[in-house]
Amino acid sequence: MCALAAGRPVTVSIVIPVYNEARTVERLLRRVAAVEVSKEVIVVDDGSTDGTRELLPGLRDGGLIDQLFMHERNRGKGAALRTGFGRATGEVTVVQDADLEYDPGEIPRLLQPIADGRADAVYGSRFLGAPRRALFFWHTLGNRFLTLLSNVLTNLNLTDMETCQKMVRTDLLRSLPLTVDRFGIEPEITARLAQAGARVYELPISYDGRTYAEGKKIGWKDGISAIWFIMRCNLWGPRARPWEPEESFRPRQSVE
Numbered sequence: 001m002c003a004l005a006a007g008r009p010v011t012v013s014i015v016i017p018v019y020n021e022a023r024t025v026e027r028l029l030r031r032v033a034a035v036e037v038s039k040e041v042i043v044v045d046d047g048s049t050d051g052t053r054e055l056l057p058g059l060r061d062g063g064l065i066d067q068l069f070m071h072e073r074n075r076g077k078g079a080a081l082r083t084g085f086g087r088a089t090g091e092v093t094v095v096q097d098a099d100l101e102y103d104p105g106e107i108p109r110l111l112q113p114i115a116d117g118r119a120d121a122v123y124g125s126r127f128l129g130a131p132r133r134a135l136f137f138w139h140t141l142g143n144r145f146l147t148l149l150s151n152v153l154t155n156l157n158l159t160d161m162e163t164c165q166k167m168v169r170t171d172l173l174r175s176l177p178l179t180v181d182r183f184g185i186e187p188e189i190t191a192r193l194a195q196a197g198a199r200v201y202e203l204p205i206s207y208d209g210r211t212y213a214e215g216k217k218i219g220w221k222d223g224i225s226a227i228w229f230i231m232r233c234n235l236w237g238p239r240a241r242p243w244e245p246e247e248s249f250r251p252r253q254s255v256e
Contacts, residue, residue, distance in 0.1 A: 009038035015084030047074035078185030124165035124205035153234035154194035184229030191233035196243035
């Protein structure tokens, strides 16, 4: 378990946006429960209609969810994340999708650069050589194009801007003016981190992508929207203010 030099664990708020994930959400939450970090689990249901909403209270009562929030209608991933971010009490917040494409077992490794005081945000990259399921050439090409366009405007050298597994210091995250409701939240977070001058690291993560038959939701229209949000969030306001941490994580001396 990652800890600060004084021995106090770094608490991670794991924010899980959920929309029509009845087939996977319980398995995902059990995998999250097994992750060996000090954590709180925040689930935001974004107006599910497939029975997910009926499952979640029982999973909360069973100890798999610490905070549960329900949107009465589908508002989009960005709106669900902002709900979760606003309720996070951990020193670090990470996004974990409920569809099992991303492995929550990667969370302790993503936490280490922040706990060591070397990073303010860590992205899990699907394109740095870790095992991943071979799927959709055009999706991969689209992701690389969107990352390139984002890099041109942010001056970051990311390999996977669109990754859903983003970890950010909570105090930094709360300082970012996030407004996007849907999948454009990914380029918005990246633009705002760059504007704030945050130290962003990338680490390779495994990735088990889904087909559309297995429930994948993002499509080519979302790619077109992402281009617009990359341009909007980098070229127009509201911009993030330069960020200075109120308290720095000190170099880690022990692992609990």
